[in-house]
Amino acid sequence: MKIITSGASYLDIDAYACCIAYAELLNLQGIPARAVSSAKPNASVSKTVLDWGRAFQTHEPLLTDEFILVDVSDYHHFDPLVMLDQVVEVIDHHPGYEDYWAKKLGSAADIRPIGAAATQVFQRWQISDLLAKISEQSAALLATAILDNTLNFTSQMTTAADIDAYAELAFRAKLATDWPEKYFLECQASINSDLANALATDLKRLKPESNLPQVFAQMTVWDADALLQKHRPAISQWMAEQGDDWMLNVISIRDRKSCLLVEPELSQQKLNRLMQFGWCSGMAVVEPSMLRKELLKLSLSVAPCSKS
Ligand SMILES: [Mn+2]
Structure with missing residues (x-):
């Protein structure tokens, strides 16, 4: 079989x-x-x-x-x-x-x-x-x-x-x-109704020596601004409970952008080695939107982080 x-x-x-x-x-x-x-x-x-x-x-x-x-x-x-x-x-x-x-x-x-x-x-x-x-x-x-x-x-x-x-x-x-x-509105409704579960079920834990934050969550919705306006404090708290090196990529289909929520300084520094981001209170907007696997690809092309 x-x-x-x-x-x-x-x-x-x-x-x-x-x-x-x-x-x-x-x-x-x-x-x-x-x-x-x-x-x-x-x-x-x-x-x-x-x-x-x-x-x-x-x-x-x-x-x-x-x-x-x-x-x-x-x-x-x-x-x-x-x-x-x-x-x-x-x-x-x-x-x-x-x-x-x-x-x-x-x-x-x-x-x-x-x-x-x-x-x-x-x-x-x-x-x-x-x-x-x-x-x-x-x-x-x-x-x-x-x-x-x-x-x-x-x-x-x-x-x-x-x-x-x-x-x-x-x-x-x-x-x-x-x-x-x-379809994307339905996905957003499902995320809204059970935020912690939605975060947990699109989360990858990467190796410490990876050039990306160790905890990397991602979600795709129709309207990321609406989601973040409603849930940002709860999201930040849940992510911080997963470790001290984390990021969330909220992909907004309607606006063709990614909102990268990255509050730990260390995690922002890792990302800054890959490309330029305009950080503003723990967030950066990337246009057009970017997928986790695209950031992963970028991260494989730079020298590994030192394991200090
Ligand atoms: Mn796939």
Whole structure:
């Protein structure tokens, strides 16, 4: 059995969509495969998305299982059900582990800079000549993952392939033209209703020697100013409880900007080594918006922080 899974701590819409849509494709091709995860979906898996009703499957682990990882390639963060030496395929768009997997898996490692891993999975559907048979739900999931991960096509990571994939998938899923705005407003509503959970389920803990703050949270909303106006004190307090080196990237789709909330001086200094920021009372605005993986990429290109 091929087990399709992703990261350990939470599932965003991209990981969620890739697991489900890729399992569906392999099953259509006659390959036994299941979407399985120990992690819970985060705020990017909005209410309407959950209502599409495509849930993960349960699975009793067998020694003969093989693992396919989607939307993650850093093996420190794999779902705990994964047996590392039985990983047979990796599909991801995060930087840092390309060489490791290329050596291990050759062409079965598909790790490249692209807006969404969902686009990579879409391309597998396309190549398979089975696209006409994709379920409406899988098409809707992949399309929404592309919207989210490309920040409604405003991220610098967006490629022509992401735009083409969305057009094709949105058509097959019969998504309304106002779905992007509706989707990001739903994500914002979900964050508003449970702030601590939203922060905890899009948070990455990075190594101390990394050139980025050790606690790096991110959330994507329609209107970041409204969110921060309402919740800034609570957010700052929650983040400070996670450590003394932290940042939060609040991506505002409507305004095409990132609000970086970075209160510790040390954390601001780390970021200042990567690019210029105009700090103003613990915050800097970046236009156009930036994703965590873009900052990660920048951080890999400068010399490591000294471990003093
Ligand atoms: Mn992704």
